Amino acid sequence: MSIPTTNKQAEEIGKANKRKYMLERASQRVFLLCALLSVITLLLIIGFVFYKGAHPFVAEGYSFIDFIFGSDWVPSEDKFGIFPMIVASIYATIGALIIGVPIGLFTAIFLAEIASERLAKIISPAVQLLAGIPSVLYGVFGLAIIVPFLQDTFGLVKGQSLIAVILVLAIMMLPTIVTVAETAIRAVPQTYREGSLALGVSQIGTIFKVIVPAAKSGIMTAIVLGLGRAIGETMAVILVAGNSLIVPTSLTDSVRPLTTNIALEMGYAFGTHQEMLFATGIVLFSFILILNFVLAKISAKGGS
Amino acid sequence: MISLKKVKMGLIMLSILTVLTACTNNNNNNNETQDSNGSNATVSISGSTSVGPLAEKLAAKYTEKDNTKIEINQIGSSAGITNAISGVSEIGMSSRDLKEEERANGLNEVVIAYDGIVVVTHPSNKVKDLTMEQIKQIFTGEVTNWKELGGDDLEIVVVSREDGSGSRDAFQEIVDYSSGELIRNSIIASGNGNIKTTVANNKHAVGFISFEYIDESISTIDINGVEATAENVLQEKYSLSRPFLFIYKEGQLTDAGQLFIDFILSEEGQLIAAEAGAIPVK
Amino acid sequence: MRQFKDNLLRVLIWLSAFLSVAVLVMIVGFIFYKGIGLINFNFIFGDYSPDGGGGIWPMIVTTIYTVLISLVIATPIGILAAVYLQEYAKQGRLVRLIRFATESLTGIPSIIYGLFGAVFFVTTLKLGMSILAASLTLTIIVLPVIIRTTEEALKTVPRSYREGSLALGTTKLQTLYKVILPSSMPGILSGIILSVGRIVGESAAIFLTAGTVAAMPDGILSSARTLTVHAYLVTQESGDIELAAAVGIVLIVLILAINLSATYISKKFNKATNK
Numbered sequence: 001m002s003i004p005t006t007n008k009q010a011e012e013i014g015k016a017n018k019r020k021y022m023l024e025r026a027s028q029r030v031f032l033l034c035a036l037l038s039v040i041t042l043l044l045i046i047g048f049v050f051y052k053g054a055h056p057f058v059a060e061g062y063s064f065i066d067f068i069f070g071s072d073w074v075p076s077e078d079k080f081g082i083f084p085m086i087v088a089s090i091y092a093t094i095g096a097l098i099i100g101v102p103i104g105l106f107t108a109i110f111l112a113e114i115a116s117e118r119l120a121k122i123i124s125p126a127v128q129l130l131a132g133i134p135s136v137l138y139g140v141f142g143l144a145i146i147v148p149f150l151q152d153t154f155g156l157v158k159g160q161s162l163i164a165v166i167l168v169l170a171i172m173m174l175p176t177i178v179t180v181a182e183t184a185i186r187a188v189p190q191t192y193r194e195g196s197l198a199l200g201v202s203q204i205g206t207i208f209k210v211i212v213p214a215a216k217s218g219i220m221t222a223i224v225l226g227l228g229r230a231i232g233e234t235m236a237v238i239l240v241a242g243n244s245l246i247v248p249t250s251l252t253d254s255v256r257p258l259t260t261n262i263a264l265e266m267g268y269a270f271g272t273h274q275e276m277l278f279a280t281g282i283v284l285f286s287f288i289l290i291l292n293f294v295l296a297k298i299s300a301k302g303g304s
Numbered sequence: 305m306i307s308l309k310k311v312k313m314g315l316i317m318l319s320i321l322t323v324l325t326a327c328t329n330n331n332n333n334n335n336e337t338q339d340s341n342g343s344n345a346t347v348s349i350s351g352s353t354s355v356g357p358l359a360e361k362l363a364a365k366y367t368e369k370d371n372t373k374i375e376i377n378q379i380g381s382s383a384g385i386t387n388a389i390s391g392v393s394e395i396g397m398s399s400r401d402l403k404e405e406e407r408a409n410g411l412n413e414v415v416i417a418y419d420g421i422v423v424v425t426h427p428s429n430k431v432k433d434l435t436m437e438q439i440k441q442i443f444t445g446e447v448t449n450w451k452e453l454g455g456d457d458l459e460i461v462v463v464s465r466e467d468g469s470g471s472r473d474a475f476q477e478i479v480d481y482s483s484g485e486l487i488r489n490s491i492i493a494s495g496n497g498n499i500k501t502t503v504a505n506n507k508h509a510v511g512f513i514s515f516e517y518i519d520e521s522i523s524t525i526d527i528n529g530v531e532a533t534a535e536n537v538l539q540e541k542y543s544l545s546r547p548f549l550f551i552y553k554e555g556q557l558t559d560a561g562q563l564f565i566d567f568i569l570s571e572e573g574q575l576i577a578a579e580a581g582a583i584p585v586k
Numbered sequence: 587m588r589q590f591k592d593n594l595l596r597v598l599i600w601l602s603a604f605l606s607v608a609v610l611v612m613i614v615g616f617i618f619y620k621g622i623g624l625i626n627f628n629f630i631f632g633d634y635s636p637d638g639g640g641g642i643w644p645m646i647v648t649t650i651y652t653v654l655i656s657l658v659i660a661t662p663i664g665i666l667a668a669v670y671l672q673e674y675a676k677q678g679r680l681v682r683l684i685r686f687a688t689e690s691l692t693g694i695p696s697i698i699y700g701l702f703g704a705v706f707f708v709t710t711l712k713l714g715m716s717i718l719a720a721s722l723t724l725t726i727i728v729l730p731v732i733i734r735t736t737e738e739a740l741k742t743v744p745r746s747y748r749e750g751s752l753a754l755g756t757t758k759l760q761t762l763y764k765v766i767l768p769s770s771m772p773g774i775l776s777g778i779i780l781s782v783g784r785i786v787g788e789s790a791a792i793f794l795t796a797g798t799v800a801a802m803p804d805g806i807l808s809s810a811r812t813l814t815v816h817a818y819l820v821t822q823e824s825g826d827i828e829l830a831a832a833v834g835i836v837l838i839v840l841i842l843a844i845n846l847s848a849t850y851i852s853k854k855f856n857k858a859t860n861k
Contacts (some may be wrong), residue, residue, distance in 0.1 A: 020757050027759055031670035034663045037685040038733065041726050045694070045702045052705060057846070074484045075467045106602030114599060122828050123607060125845075132841045133789035134814045136821075137834045141613050142825045144620070148505050157508050158461045160491050174606055204592040225349050232695025234790040235818050243466070245490035259697050263790055264494050266378040266701070268468025270386045278705075281698045288693050346804070350797075353823060358634035360800065369646075375809055377715060377797040378823070392714065497825030 049285070053278035056080075060272060067279060073245050074118075075265065077272040082280055084247045088162070088255035089231065089287065091248055095166035096173060096230045101223055103170070104177030105212075108222070111178070114184040114208050124182060131175035139236030142168040147240055156252050160242030163251040168240050169233060173226035180225055184218020185211060224295050231288055234259040258284040345560035349383015350377035352470045353398030353495055354419065354514045355548045358580045359397060365576055366567050372560045381470030385411075388551045394561050396551040399470030399514075400477075410554045416568045417582040419542045420515040421475050422532040423525040424500070426507040431455040433526040436543070440479050440512060445487030450508075462490035463502050463511035471496070474546035475512050512544075516581035534583045548582060617838065621831030629832065634800045642833060644802040648717060649840075652792070653785050655721035655806060656728060661778055663725075664732025665767075671733070673762060677829040692730040699727050700794035703821040708795055715809040720796035727762060728781035735780065739773020740766065772852035779848040785842055789814045813837055 056062040062080065070081020107127075111120045146167055147159030156163075175300075188211050188243075196206040212219065242254020243264060262277050269277055336425060349359060356378035363374035379387075381398040388396030389409045402413060423439060425431065431453050434442075441447040443462055451457045465472035467483055476482065491509075493499045499511040504521040515534065518524060524532050527544060536542035557565075567573050574584040632641025667684075675681045703723030713719040743766050751761040767774075789812075797809035798819060811819070817833040820826045 002751055005702075020759075024757055024759055028670075028674055029675055031666045034666035035670040035684050035733075037663055037669075038667065038691055038729055039684055041729070042687040042691055044706065045698070045726075047690075047699060048705050048710075052701075076473075076483045079484070083664060089363075096472070100843070103602040103605055107606040110599045111605035114596075115603070123603075127606070127610065129838075129842060129845055130613070132783040132787065132845065133613075133833075134789065134817070134837055135828075136787075136789050136814050137617060137837065138613065138817045140817065140821050140827060140830045140834065141616055143501065143821065145612075145616060151506060157459050158491060158506060160502065171609055174610070202588070202592050204595050208595065228693055228695075232693070232697065234697045237794070238494060239498070239821060243494075244489045246488045254489065254787045256492070259695060259790075262468050262697050262701065263793070264492065265468060266704070266794055268382045268466065270382065273468075278701055281701050282697060285698060288695065289690075292693055348809075357636060357823075364636055373801070373804060375799045375801065377799055377809055378819075379798065401843035493822075495819075495822040495825075497821070497823045501821075501827070 020029065049278055051282050052275050053280075056272050056279065057088075058271070062272075063144065067276070068234060068283070071228045071247060073261070075269065075276070078272070080272075080276045080279075082258065082283065084245055084259065085256050085258045085261050085280070086283065086287075087247050088241075089257040089259075089284070091162060092165045092169060092237075092255065092257050093227065093231050093291075095162070096169035097223070097227060098168035099166060100173045100177060100226060100230070104174050104222070104226065105181055105219065107174070108181035108185055109180045109207055109212070112182045113203075113211065121258075124179075127175050128179050131179055133175075135172055135233055135236045137236075138168055138172045139239035141171075142236065142240040158242060160252055160254045161238055161252050162241075162248050162255045164240040164242075165237055165255060165257070166251070168236055169230040172233065172236065173230050176229055177222045177226040180222035181215070181219050184215040184222065187218065188214045196236040224292060228288070231284075231291070232259060234263045242259075258287070343369050345558065346373040347395065347558065347561045347564055348373060348375045348377075348393045349384075349395045349397060349550075350379050350387045350393040351551075352381040352399040354399040354516070355381075355397035355416075357516060358417065358548065358577060358582050361580050362568050362573060362576055363564075365572075366564055367462075370563065372564065374564060380468055381473070385551055388553055388556075391553065391556065394552060394556060394558060395565075398549040398551055400474040400546055402549070402551070411551050412554055412557075414550045414565055414569070415547045415585055416550050417548045417574070417577040417585060418537060418545055419548055419582050420532055420534065420537045420542060421471060421478075421512050421546065422515060422518060423510065423512050423527070423544075424503050424518075424522040425510050425525060426503060427521070427523045428507050428509075429455055429523055431525070432523070433529055435528055436479060438455045439527070440481050443479065443480050443487065443490075444485045447466070458508050460510060461506060461508040462487050463493055463499050463509050464490045465499070465512075466492050466494050469494075470546070471512070471514060475544070478544055478546075500555040514581075515583070518581070534578075537583050545583070556559070614860055617831045617834040618799035619831075620678040620828050621833070621835045624828060625835060630836065633802065636800070636810075637828070642813065642816060642836065644757050644800065645811055645813045645833075646836070648796070648803055649786060649812045649814075651717050651803065651806060651810075652721050652724060652796070652812060653782055655718065656724040656776060656785055657781065659722070660728050660732055660781065664729050664777070665774060667729075667760065668733045668736035668740060669767075672737050673758070673766070688730045688733050691726065692734070692797045696727060696788055696791040699723050700791035702726075703791060703795035705851075714807065715795060715797035716807045717796055717803055717810050718806045720792045720812075722839065723791050723795045724785050727783055727788065727791060731781050731784060732774075732777045735777025736770070736774050739770035739777070740770050742773065775850055775851050782844050786812075786837065786840060786844075787814060789818050793818070813840075 057064045067080055067082060069083050071083045072079040072081045083113050094224055110267055142164060146164050150156045150159040150164055192210050192214055193206055196210040237257055241256060241260055243256040243260055244254040245256060246253060248255045258280055262280050356376060359376050363376060367374060381400055383399055384396035385406050387393040431450060438453060442460060448460050450460055464486060491502060493502055496513045496517045499513050500517050500522055503509040503511045530541045532534050532542055537545045578584050629641050632644050634640045634644050671681060701721060707713050707719035707722050709713055747765050748761060751765045792812050793815050798811050799809040800811050803810040813833055817830045821830040
């Protein structure tokens with residue numbers, strides 16, 4: 001770009017500026033459009049899934065209450081109740097959280113605060129890599145190792161069970177929780193540690209009284225991300241869940257979570273059956289929204 | 305000038321894509337034999353996961369001779385039939401007979417082979433022979449312990465296919481129980497392979513698979529003393545069998561599709577079917 | 587008492603760390619142990635054969651296709667959207683709406699994307715079960731990832747850069763392309779690479795939109811099978827754990843390579859910008 005020197009050029013520059021201005025305006029529009037695309041796709045997804053899923057209840061006279069609380073799912077006999085699957089999804093998610101969160105958090109603390117730098121430098125990238133491994137492989141591992149292990153060691157009648165699902169999901173969410181929580185803990189300013197240690201608090205005391213609270217929002221994100229991975233997981237779960245249509249009463253029952261129901265039968269379904277699978281999708285969707293909402297509330301409450 | 309950079313980047317990516325496409329196409333042409341000028345028709349087939357492996361084998365042999373591309377999607381019998389009706393696929397594969405309402409859509413069916421279904425257990429299971437009635441009792445939950453059938457004192461774990469599976473429909477129809485009657489806590493596995501692995505790893509388990517999948521990891525059950533073999537199916541001594549169907553809509557079949565079906569029904573095609581473990585059409 | 591509690595917690599931390607590492611090592615170990623026997627040149631570069639013993643080249647090509655197409659579409663859109671949110675938009679209802687939408691998209695499980703892709707791209711837009719339909723579905727899946735990471739990267743560009751550039755008389759657009767985007771490149775790249783990982787690892791959504799055809803795709807309208815779907819199907823249909831593990835090895839190596847190149851690129855960029 002040249003620096004304006006004479007009045008003659010001023011006009012040209014004016015034109016150029018105008019062009020630039022137009023370009024600015026036009027590009028801003030394009031940017032806005034791109035940003036709006038995520039809104040549009042979300043609306044499309046909700047629109048299509050809800051349209052398909054709501055159809056049987058609105059137009060075909062099926063009862064939504066029966067759908068949610070019914071315990072019979074026999075598509076070929078026109079019975080659609082997903083209560084067992086809702087219960088299975090809730091149990092599996094909570095179970096995975098109970099196992100995965102503490103272990104994941106403690107591991108993150110270990111890597112960020114206790115392990116030597118050299119050790120952490122080896123383990124952290126390895127754990128990160130594991131976060132990228134396709135979940136199907138976790139399912140294959142579950143089917144080939146965990147399921148027979150449960151049968152042989154604990155004498156379970158069938159290894160495909162709620163506990164197998166919980167274990168696979170807990171293992172699967174570990175890398176996510178560890179990686180995100182470790183980053184959050186490392187981001188806590190050094191002065192916090194020094195201050196606490198200077199006051200004579202032990203290392204462990206400092207970690208749990210000062211650092212973890214300071215990294216709370218990051219840790220919460222870690223849990224939410226891990227949770228998201230657990231709830232939404234489908235293919236790995238199909239392999240180890242057993243997919244039975246019963247309301248689980250013990251950890252050893254085989255179960256069919258919501259996601260599994262969709263993937264298992266989507267290929268076969270048509271007509272009302274297919275729409276009911278979309279309806280299952282709506283329930284799963286709402287389920288996730290509620291959970292995220294609750295977790296956000298919890299973390300907000302803990303913060304105040 | 306600036307957006308040029310963007311455009312350039314896009315172009316580079318696109319060209320990579322094109323090169324890639326070109327590469328794969330070359331690959332394809334290399335894999336197929338001589339007549340690269342021949343018809344490049346595509347026959348799209350979808351449906352039963354039991355028929356799928358056989359259809360893949362037939363297609364592999366067929367494309368060696370003819371430059372037709374055969375696309376096989378294993379998505380289950382019911383979906384295959386739906387696709388054939390809606391025109392998403394030219395041919396649907398089914399491992400069960402058509403239902404009344406499906407037949408009403410002007411569908412043509414061709415039996416490409418027969419297949420037997422065999423009840424399988426863990427190799428350590430002492431029960432080797434059952435009556436049809438006993439099988440029904442097992443799958444409907446009336447009998448829940450192997451000792452009632454002369455085996456060890458072990459709980460029975462039933463493994464079934466998912467609702468909509470052609471194998472499951474055919475099995476239930478022959479054994480004579482409905483989906484609603486199936487014992488609720490049965491494990492639902494979504495493939496023959498998955499049933500086999502589950503049964504092979506669990507001494508409590510019982511399931512059913514297609515003849516094609518029989519191997520030494522599982523033990524097969526005779527029905528009324530009749531062994532599960534192709535021969536016994538042909539002589540109609542063994543009743544757990546069903547047809548493998550190709551289904552197409554009247555008038556929808558292309559020449560390429562017809563040629564493929566002709567090939568399957570030829571002596572050579574039937575030989576391949578027999579090698580694959582299916583039972584040739586006689 | 588405090589001493590005891592401290593020690594107990596310390597033991598728990600060590601135990602957890604040990605457990606995590608052990609389990610993860612076991613998984614990778616299991617996959618390599620089971621699958622390594624099948625890995626050879628023909629397995630990777632050979633054509634698929636239904637009789638067994640064939641290769642997985644068609645699945646590798648399909649995977650590359652889906653990654654490329656999804657990224658070609660998602661990257662520009664994602665970056666521009668992030669630019670809008672960070673550099674142009676005034677905080678307000680619209681931005682909140684866009685943020686909410688992006689965040690909600692992140693939380694949706696892939697099976698629901700699969701459902702959507704199956705009814706929208708496959709059926710309504712008549713793309714059929716195809717690589718294109720799957721790629722478009724994947725585009726939606728990775729879009730929030732790219733938007734988010736790009737936004738984070740844009741945030742880290744110091745204000746002084748912008749001010750300095752604008753003070754020199756450049757327009758906002760010029761500042762954006764010459765100053766802001768280049769200096770946030772490492773962040774953007776890491777977002778793209780995260781997306782590659784997500785696409786490679788995806789199974790449920792692809793399963794419902796690309797189908798399961800085990801053959802070399804003719805083009806992007808062919809139905810085909812990616813590596814991950816292949817791993818699932820061989821476990822499910824043929825019950826072949828070894829084969830699934832062998833595919834798993836290829837996937838792990840692929841992801842390792844992606845991660846390493848990500849680190850390498852961002853390091854190189856950092857050096858370049860620091861100079």
